[in-house]
Amino acid sequence: MTQREGIYKFENERIKTLQEERLHIQKKTFTKWMNSFLVKAKMEVEDLFTDLADGIKLLKLLEIISGEKLGKPNNGRMRVHKIENVNKSLAFLHTKVRLESIGAEDIVDHNPRLILGLIWTIILRFQIQEIEIDVDEENESSEKKSAKDALLLWCQRKTQGYQNVHITDFSGSWRSGLGFNALIHSHRPDLFDYGGLMPGRNIENLNHAFEVADRELGIPKLLDAEDIDTARPDEKSILTYVASYYHTFARMKNEQKGGKRIANIVNKLMDADKKKMQFENLITDLLSWIRTKTVELEKRNFPNSVEGIQGELLAFKEYRTIEKPPKYKERSEIEALYFHVNTLLKTLHQPHYTPQDGKMINDIEKAWRALENAEHNREVALREELLRQEKLEQLNYKFEKKSVLREGYLKEMIQVLSDPRYGANLRQVDATVKKHEAISADILARADRFNDLTDMCNELHNENYHGKQQVKERETEVITKWKELLELLENHKNKLTQMSGLMNLLREIDATLVTIQALKVQFASEDVGPH
Template sequence: MAQVPGEVDNMEGLPAPNNNNPAARWESPDRGWEREPPAASTAAASLFECSRIKALADEREAVQKKTFTKWVNSHLARVGCHIADLYADLRDGFVLTRLLEVLSGEQLPRPTRGRMRIHSLENVDKGPAVPEGAAVHLENVGSHDIVDGNHRLTLGLVWTIILRFQIQVIKIETEDNRETRSAKDALLLWCQMKTAGYPEVNIQNFTTSWRDGLAFNALIHRHRPDLVDFSKLTKSNANYNLQRAFRTAEQHLGLARLLDPEDVNMEAPDEKSILTYVVSFYHYFSKMKALAVEGKRIGKVLDQVLEVGKIIERYEELAAELLAWIHRTVGLISNQKFANSLSGVQQQLQAFTAYCTLEKPVKFQEKGNLEVLLFSIQSKLRACNRRLFVPREGCGIWDIDKAWGQLEKAEHEREAALRAELIRQEKLELLAQRFDHKVAMRESWLNENQRLVSQDNFGYELPAVEAAMKKHEAIEADIAAYEERVQGVAELAQALAAEGYYDARRVAAQRDSVLRQWALLTGLVGARRTRLEQNLALQKVFQEMVYMVDWMEEMQVRISIGARDDGGCQEDREAGGPCKNCQKGGDGGGKDRKGKRESQRGRERVIDIGLDERGRKRTREKDRDRDEI
């Protein structure tokens, strides 16, 4: 048989009993657990005491068989095996091999097929020979004892297996004592620590301290207070307490029900059976604690993963928002379509300046925060030994830097274009102001000259009309010289229209108005010259007529004088003397004065007729000019 070094809870390595007595070989370890009472001082031992001891031994054996059978079945259930009789089902070695495989987790040699005794002995010998470190120490137990179905030695074998795989591994260290305790003492200490503070629970051993069932309920309540209402349990109701604890452990903890209330609530409970059952609590709750610790560790890792995941989501969200803002802003400021006015361009420049001083710095800070966020993500992932985060395509810091560079390039181009447009609009505004000033001057001059040439104060004498003609010629010379200035207004309007001046319609309207007034003025000047020329011609005719009247009067006077010199008129000559008219007329001087008065009246009539004709002609010309305007 393989050997396990060391002592297990002071239950192994005890003095070997007589090998010739199988019963003595099994009872010797029992005395190691139950402190053999002092030897009888007298040879006359009571028959009652002997029978009582045998009865207790049989009772203990029955409890152990039931407990160990349930314990074996609880482990064989993992591989789909089950035994009904512990003594009979372990004899061939098959079940023993499967049990040790389950407990050790190792693959053992395949059992020898066959039903002969030699085959069973070989299989029983193979069973405990598990790999080094997991071997079972079977002292004073031979394979033939198991094959023969020896009750006590079979129980001893199972107990040894329980010690090896269930109890030996228990080690408890307290804060004030770093000394490692034995497995049994460690298990007892664990029970005491877990039940400390519970009323009427005082665990001092693995026998009588468990009779009232409070210790079992206290263990369950310590770890799962939701399963047991400890305040309702009483020490006097032991069977109820035990029944409740065993049922709760089986239904809610999944622990095999190795004991019944009557197996514990007795005068001398079996220590091995209680140990076997209590150690199942220890392993379950230790595993639960380990799972809880592992769960906390996993929870912490998961929390870190979730935290990093949230940070990653936040990073991607902020990165997407920042990139969207950058692309949108680049599209806006790349538009080179500006307002077609000085005030509009100034407003656009102010808006661009506000963007550079207010909006962009906030986004630049967000860009820096993204870099810090990504560094935090990578640091947390490195701390967790996880793969570094790789942002999705288009959302990396390098993508943001690239987009930011495009933004700054677009900003530079936008600012340069805005300032160039501002200079152009300022020039256009100055040109428009110059145009408005010239238009005002030209309109004033044109209105004044239109008023001037509309006046026909030529005079009524030829010299006055001739003077008016000279003055008119001077006006024509001034107007002809002013034409270049009028054309300058048209050229300014054309320059404003060519540069796309925003108020080009008004400029064109003012230009057209000036040109219309210029055309009207030139028309008025031409019409006035025509009237002057006609008036001048008429005055010359009048002058000739005056000359003619004067000549006629002079001729009449001469004729009259000549007639008198020749002897009177024809009538006198016929009558043979002066005629009546000559007689009435008196002397020749009176006739001369009368002729001069008639001549003057004739001249005035000619002038009046000419003036009336000239006035009618002037009225017709004014009406024609008014129609043209």
Template sequence: MVQLLWETVWHFLKRRGLIRACPSDEREAVQKKTFTKWVNSHLARVGCHIGDLYADLRDGFVLTRLLEVLSGEQLPRPTRGRMRIHSLENVDKALQFLKEQRVHLENVGSHDIVDGNHRLTLGLVWTIILRFQIQVIKIETEDNRETRSAKDALLLWCQMKTAGYPEVNIQNFTTSWRDGLAFNALIHRHRPDLVDFSKLTKSNANYNLQRAFRTAEQHLGLARLLDPEDVNMEAPDEKSIITYVVSFYHYFSKMKALAVEGKRIGKVLDQVLEVGKIIERYEELAAELLAWIHRTVGLISNQKFANSLSGVQQQLQAFTAYCTLEKPVKFQEKGNLEVLLFSIQSKLRASNRRLYVPREGCGIWDIDKVRLRMHGDSWRRQNMSGRLPYGLS
């Protein structure tokens, strides 16, 4: 608590220019503040919070929870107890888990964390950030070149997203961000509704930074890991800026993934609607064709042949018109039905969906069965009368 109070007073006096710290001390202070906020942004998912990075990681409990949140895996349960040996055991379990994750821990032992070593505690947190936030970055370039390191990949991503923005030229993770334009450009590229980039000026750095950080916090839900004075300085801390920038990368990458998934779902829904319309059309045509066949069967069954020459001639003319005009159209409609059914089943197979089963009486086989019965009735009447009846041959 005393140390936290002293740091608050120190930052207050520094902002007003009443004290000047050496660059290394200043960078360490910024790193501690940034890393603390970063840890809390992830611990919030499990209802945890730390106040002092150096003190609150010492017993190994918070460190274990952090690694479980980041990895999605369950670590060995921490040992209960407040003695130093218990803390050493718990921290050692966390470090062992990192080693199993192929994380190289250079000169960091459990005693360094338990003793609250500032430099090595910051180094451990940075190693965790690298492993779970930065090393997972994959950038797709037009020529499919692979970048050599995750840091280079993140820098390339920033350059690609801010290309074309006036006075934005990201060459590093230090001075390239001082005027705040790069942060605003990243937000504007993905959410142009949140930033009016044309109204920002390079000379108004603190305003630009404040605007970007507030927008990211309020509209994107990104934890405010930095303050304007942490960036608008002679030598901004690289690790702190990378830690903040990578949160933009993960947010916008997730937004892109959700957009792609939304398009995929939309495409599936479009396909469902399209297949539904084809099925509706199929059943409509099948019903019409079946109704025609039943009507024709009725005409054939009730057909009475004329006893006069003129009557027979009229029936022959009607039969000729049927054979040349009506019958071919109906056969074409049956062919269209077969094409529609094939199209329906092909689309359903392509999307791994259950095949369509026409309702009873509307299948192609049902139409064929009725058609064969009509065909048989026609031939029976022809054999009985010796004349040409209506019917499908």
């Protein structure tokens, strides 16, 4: 392994480790966050990835956090009962927020990433989205930020002036623990002496803030100090926890006015984030459909019959008139969504949104052109194949018609030659010979017709006609009878030759007898003198 490959492998393993650590931290945070609500129902989640599988605790969480009744869960232990409960939860969430790519089976089957995504969606909808933050009028332009920065603005204003606190994000800025303490102290300075906290004692400061928030303010301890005192603390976990601070402090009267305005920005920016996700999901699905359909249209394994090709043409017509139009509309909607997102971001003074490679608008355009090219080529190929199949059907019809005619002729001639009557005398034999010569001339003159039948059979076979086996059997049957006829004809000819020879011999015998008889008469009439 080269040094570069070693570095690359190390970096990949490090990235994988960091991702697993992040998932582990989010799992802990979201589990504690759920339990902070489920405690009201005397329930507890021990393992987030398995305890939600039956859907019961998920339903209860949604009832508590939304204040709405979702109905009694199905307590059955079968998979179908679990899916029913989870589907009930997802159906409720669909009325509150658009869910993408999350199905009940994913939760029942313990899919870690999708379970975390689902809980994060619930947190966003019921915790972050409703945040209302007070901002001065002169700072109105500063509201045009991303969802994180909008809430960050509130944190910065509340911790402004606190020594060693510089909140710039929802990750490393909170590592020292002083940010959490400053946030608490700015609202409740009576709870502790901020000056007594020592910079550099991260774990101690973090635990102090978490314990005070839990004990004095009723803010659940969602985080572990060890998870925050790292190089890159998990952003979603901190954002979830800070949102809990906000909900506690937002109940104070002096925080109500500006909160609505910041929440509006947060909602807009979160809406933009959702629309980005929606765009990427839609474009992924559409591109997948286009590429799958393009491959399907490029296939040439057509049915080997006129009816089959006509069925393919009908399916092609249905694709063009029924299946494709909604996809074209979807394409237009995706493009409109893309421009809507960027228009929204522009009004919020945010950077232009550029999707990742392979999910650009021009990627759809390129894929769509390939689809239409494949569509055109398939139509041409189908129509050419239909013409070919129709020609083969016509040829088969001609073959069958000719076969019937040839069979009739063969049957008649075989019958004639199978019961020959050569005649009992010379005159009758001569007549039979002349008749044979006429029959022979007629039969041999038809040889080309039988050869044409074989040629048609070969063409149907070479063109892979669907009934080529039956055609071959038919041709073999006719040609066999033709050969039988030729053999009968030859036998008949040989027998006639023998009969002709015999008749000629009889003719000579008759002539000799006549001569003898004449001589006999002559000898009898002459006077014979004495010796």
